Amino acid sequence: MSCDFLALAQPGVQKLSPYVPGKPVDELARELGLAPETIVKLASNENPLGPSPRVLEAVRQALPELTRYPDGNGFTLKQSLAHRYGVAPEQITLGNGSNDILELVARAFLAPGLNAVFSAHAFAVYPIATQAAGAQGKVVPARDWGHDLDAMLAAIDAQTRVIFLANPNNPTGTWFGAEALERFLAQVPEQVLVLLDEAYIEYAEGSELPDGLAYLAQYPNLLVSRTFSKAYGLAALRVGYAISSPRIADVLNRVRQPFNVNSLALAAACAALEDEDYLRASREANTAGMRQLEAGFRALGLSWIPSRGNFIAVDFARDAAPVNQALLHEGVIVRPVAGYGMPTFLRVSIGTEAENARLLDALQQVLAR
Secondary structure (H helix, E strand, O other): OOOOHHHHOOHHHHOOOOOOOOOOHHHHHHHHOOOHHHOEEOOOOOOOOOOOHHHHHHHHHHHHHOOOOOOOOOHHHHHHHHHHHOOOHHHEEEEOOHHHHHHHHHHHHOOOOOEEEEEOOOOOHHHHHHHHOOOEEEEEOOEOOEOOHHHHHHHOOOOEEEEEEEOOOOOOOOOOOHHHHHHHHHHOOOOOEEEEEOOOHHHOOOOOOOOHHHHOOOOOOEEEEEEOOOOOOOHHHOOEEEEOOHHHHHHHHHHOOOOOOOHHHHHHHHHHHHOHHHHHHHHHHHHHHHHHHHHHHHHOOOEEEOOOOOEEEEEOOOOOHHHHHHHHHOOEEOEEOHHHOOOOEEEEEOOOHHHHHHHHHHHHHHHOO
16 A cells, blocks of 8 residues: 555645646657747747857866865855955855745745745745745735735734735736835834845836845845846856845855755856856846737737736736647747636747747737637
């Protein structure tokens, strides 16, 4: 008689469903018998430009040391980040992608009997990390698909330990400005950690999005998480970071796994951080691609949620699942978001000009059937 290991897991884990990532190109090719090189993937908010040549060279130089463990403290990357942002290395926590930071916060500060507050239509890892820690997730209804900051403040109670706040938010692309953030932070109790997820901050133009790092000195309960996976183009290497007060960083480093960021990722991130030309090109390509898709959706009679990320949620005003399936048969992968409470939407990552055009052509054919 086999053991029911699910029944042995803690209750929060028993109720979880595994996170479902965007469909890989090879998987779709196997399923439908398509040639992989003919498939366009616009599902996972990846940088369409390919890696920076400076990153590739840094990785190449790091390859001979693959037999050795990485620097468990990430000294060089922490120094580079500290210099870039004017913070102390002791304020920085490195993660295996910014997802790792979310997990570290949940493991360190959440437990049965406690809760975390986050918005509806927010990143799926917030409820997953919360529930896996045995804590309660308090989901606050969205306002115009974005964070209702006043309602999130009202949801805080004596058992609240963490607020997950994304700016811009994934998958909706919605954002809030500096005044709204300042008003929010001023009202959060000091014992509640505010995790400000800025995974897409580098795509912002000018001062349209507040820089969370500017508020760290004033609010010791603030933690800002960022990633190299998006604008810096290092999704495969999984490297992110948090900047917070040294006291919060000290707590996170007590539960952080040793060597959680590998040597190639550390080298690549250091090179990426210095490559301003690549970051500028990524931002410019994203801005142009966003305009291209918005114009295409408008021509097709579709509406969408304005976005400040490298993706856009487009509304089909009906169940979007059949549209998604039809696009897959056309060799175009986008992201269904019914699991986020958005069954009429598909989330589309910004690709190259040619990839965006391929999506729009496929959509025109699918919608005409």
